[in-house]
Amino acid sequence: MKYLIVGLGNIGPEYLGTRHNIGFRIVNAVAEEGGVFFTEQRYGATARLRVKNAELLLLKPNTFMNLSGHAVRYWLQKENISVENLLVAVDDLALPFGTLRLKPKGSHAGHNGLRNIEELLGTQEYNRLRFGIGDNFPRGKQVDYVLSAFEPEELAVMPEKMKLAAEIVRSFCLAGVQMTMNQYNHK
Template sequence: MKYLITGLGNIGSQYWGTRHNIGFRVVNKLVEDSGHFFSEERYGAVARMRVKNKELVVLKPNTFMNLSGNAVRYWLQKENIPVENLLVIVDDIALPFGVLRLKPKGSDAGHNGLKNIQQILGTQEYTRLRFGVGDYFPRGGQVEYVLGQFDPEELAVMPEKVDRAVEIIKSFCLSGIQFTMNQYNNKD
């Protein structure tokens, strides 16, 4: 079985380490832990790896966040991966920092990356792992907040939270959505 694991973020050094790029941070750790590397391919950086008997195509779109759907559609089609084997890792301001929620479907919740994926794929029926980044910003300050850097306190616990996100990705591929949600959701 083959899966497309997509971490959302923006390319460019000015975005590295921002809250909006947590999807990139998580898939970087997934690939690094497996001893594999990303290579620049069409629509993004791609790594191929295995988790036991599952084949993972790991994608960091280079289309910028708001156009992520083009990269996702291309790689689903190129690798002949069904949409139910798509997992998108995304930042979520509705969750406190470090809270992780796996969801089998849902709205874009105002997230432009998810909105574009939904528009391009024509469905909300794909799995997403929401990584809480909190909502500690004044009214109207959302853009500056998500494009800002994590606080030192958040960075101190970041490795533990990212490792947990990697565990969730592997569990999703090996054991399925229901088992993984029961195992990890609401256990922060």
């Protein structure tokens, strides 16, 4: 089976390490554990690895967050991967920092990257791995918050959170979304 694992984020040094780029961090962790490296391709950087009988195509779109759907649609079509085998790793303001939640579908909840994917795929029914970034920002400062760096105490637990996120991605590909949700969503 072939899977497209997409980490959402923005390209460029000014966005490196920001909360909004947690999707990039997650696919980087999967690549690092698999011993593979990203190369620049059309619509983003990709890396390929095998996990048992699953073939994973990791993608970090270079389209900027709000146009992520172009990269997702292109790679799904190019690699002939079904939407059921798509997993999008994304930041989520509605979850406390470090909380990981796998979902088989849902609304974009105001997230512009997910909104664009939904528009271009024509469906909300694709898997997403949500990483909680918290909502510790004053009214009207949401954009500044998501584009800010993590706090030192958050960075201290990041290796543990990335290891867990990579584990969830592997489980999704090997055991499926329901079994993975049952195993990890309560943690």
